[in-house]
Amino acid sequence: MSFLQKYGPWAIITGASSGIGEEYAKQLAPLGFNLILVARRAERLALLAKKLEADYNINCQFIECDLSADGFENTIISATKDLDVRLLINNAGMNIEGDFYRGGLERNLQMTKLNMIAPFILSYHFAKKMAENGGGGIIFTGSISSFKGLPYLTHYAATKAYVLQLAEGMNYEFKDRNVDILCLCPGFTITEMTKGLKKNWMTMEVGPVVKEALEGLGKQSVVIPGFVNKAMIGIEKHFLTRQATTNLNGNLMKKMLPGARKKK
Ligand SMILES: NC(=O)c1ccc[n+]([C@@H]2O[C@H](COP(=O)([O-])OP(=O)(O)OC[C@H]3O[C@@H](n4cnc5c(N)ncnc54)[C@H](OP(=O)(O)O)[C@@H]3O)[C@@H](O)[C@H]2O)c1
Structure with missing residues (x-):
């Protein structure tokens, strides 16, 4: 059976208007998938949808939606009620770098809604539909920060730990309902989220990150893309205590984010 079947x-x-989400659209369209693109920047979604429809003879729709807004799911559920959605890519996300209080309470709560609540609600809805219709797949976007306490990205890492555990537990529970669930855990990837970050031995482009996720669906519950990211998580897991991992990463983050202690 093909990936499309x-x-x-x-x-x-x-989160299909840029970065990793846009790349999912670009890799799924040539396989023949019809796509529903979701994000807030409607003009970008409209342009991408038009291009993918013209290039690949698929049906591509878009939904302008703030996934951190209360009741966002009503828009998505009603727009998709007549479509046979068998693949959900829970990818939209935001981060807040720096001091624990940076961004203030409101922005931090927005991050919990976008990074945790929205993927939970969408999976809750679509996993059930997929199971009833014979099967499907869900990919969450976690992070290598899902595996550890990460100072100066403390709250972001905690939101990403949530989706990793959600994906692993759901993958086991939904196996016998024919729904495959995976958490993609990228390291530094060149996107708008990491703008300013120069390419180096630790960074990856979106293409190979997304390719590994799609190849892993149905075979694994967690994908850490790239050799460097796999090695880093492997070393931390097998050779360091959790406390040593956090200390090491905290010292690294202080060097990488010189303004890390500033509250803004
Ligand atoms: N880049 C990395 O190094 C890295 C590493 C690990 C994990 N990740 C994760 O990868 C995912 C994608 O991020 P990216 O790196 O591709 O960054 P990106 O280019 O900034 O993409 C973020 C996407 O999320 C959407 N989004 C943000 N806030 C939203 C909201 N309130 N409602 C709806 N959509 C919203 C954005 O669209 P609009 O602004 O148009 O709404 C955009 O399409 C995120 O979950 C991120 O945490 C990234």
Whole structure:
């Protein structure tokens, strides 16, 4: 059975207006998937949808939606009610770097809604539909920070730990309902989120990151893309205590984010 037969005909991708989400759209369209692109920047979604429809003879729709807004799911559920969605890519996310109080309470709460609540609600809805319709797949975007306490990205890492555990537990529970669930845990990837970050031995482009996720769906519950990221998490897991891992990463973050202690 092909990837499209197993997880098509429709895929919904959150955070499809840039970065990793846009790349999912660009890799799924040539496989013949019909796509529903979700984000706030409607003009970008409209342009991408138009291009993918023209290039690949697929049906590509978009939904302008703030996934951190209360009741966002009503928009998505009603727009997709007649579509056979078998692949959900829970990818939209935001981060807040620096001192624990940076961003203030409101922005931090917005991050919990976007990074945790929205993927939970969408999975809750679509996993059930997929199971009833014979199967499907869900990919969450975690991070290598899902595996550890990460100072100066403290709250972000905690939100990413949540999706990793959600994905692993759901993958086990939904196996016998024919729904495959995976958490992609990228390291530094060149996107708008990491703007200013120069390419180096630790960074990856979006193409190979997304390719590994799609290849892993149905085979693994967690994908850490790239050799460097796999090695880093492997070393931390097998050779360091959790406390030593956090200390090491805290010292690194202080060097990488010189303004790390500033509250803004
Ligand atoms: N880049 C990295 O190094 C890295 C590493 C590990 C994990 N990740 C994760 O990868 C995912 C994608 O990020 P990216 O790196 O591709 O960054 P990005 O280019 O900034 O993409 C973020 C996407 O999320 C959407 N988004 C943000 N806030 C939203 C909201 N309130 N409602 C709906 N959509 C929203 C954005 O669209 P709009 O602004 O148009 O709404 C955009 O499409 C995130 O979950 C991120 O945490 C990234």
